[in-house]
Amino acid sequence: MPVLSRLVPTIASAYGLQAIFALIFVPQQNEKFYDLGGAVGWLTTTFLSLYYPSLKAKYWDAIPGSLPALSSFAPRQLLISAAVGIWSVRLGSFLAMRAIKAGGDSRFDEIKKSPRKFTYYWMAQATWITLVGLPLYLVNTFPSRIHPALGARDYLAVGLYASALLFEVIADRQKSAWRKAKNNKQHDEDFISSGLWGISRHPNYLGEVGIWTGIWALSTSSIQTAAYPRGTIALAALSPLFTWFLIRNVSGVPPLERAGDKKFAGNAKWQLYKASVPIFWPWGSTK
16 A cells, blocks of 8 residues: 555544534634644544554454554554654643633634634644654554664654753743743743743744654654655655744744734843844854
C-alpha cells in the first residue's frame, strides 16, 4: 500500500474531529476550548496511527481479536507516540487553562464573530495537526517489523526533544510567575525581560521548534529504510519547517511583536529590549 494511502484514515480523523468541534463551538462563539480541541486532535491521531489496522480488522472486517499490546509495537513507535502525547497534553492543558482563567482568548475576539472565519481556524488546526504530525504518522502506520533498532541518532533526537520541551516549559512558567507577581503588585515592569526572555523575545516558540525537530530526527532512522519511498525524509521534514514558518512568519511572532509595538509605543525600555534581545534565535538578529 502506498505511503500516502496509509495516512488517509489518520488525516481524515484530524479533519473530522475538528469539524465536530467547529459545529459545537462556532455557533456559541466559544474559543476557550480551541487549544484543548487541538490537544484532543493530537491524542486521537496518535492513537489511530498506531491502532487503525487493528481497529479496522475488529470493527469493519469483523475479525475477532483484541487490540495489540503496547509491547507489539517497535520501540521507536512507542517513543515518538509518547513524545507527541506528552507535548500535546502539556501544551494543550496549559493554553486551555490560560484561556479559561482569562475568560477567553484575545486572538479570537473578532474572528469568533464570523462563523466562516472561525470555522476556517478549526480547519486550519486540522491542517496543522496533519502537517506537523507527519513524522509520527509515517512511523506509526508501518508494521513494527520494518523499524530498525534504536541507535545513537535516536538517543540524540530524544535528548533534543527533552531539552526543547524543558526549555519551553521553563519559558512558560517564567512568564506565568512574572504575570502573577505583577498582578500581586510585586513589580511594575511592563513586559518580561528576565530569564529565558532575556536571550530571546519568544523563547517558548523557540522550544516548540526544537521539540518538532527532535521528533522529526527520531523518525528518520525508520523512514530512511527501503520500506519507504525516496524523499519520505524530506516529506517528514515539513513538520519542523512548517512549525518554524508558522511561528516565525504567521501566527506566532508577528502578531505578538505588533501588539507589543502598539502597547508600548514610546516606551524607551521596550525599544531597548527590542534592540538588544534577539527576536527568535538567541544567536540571531533582533529583527
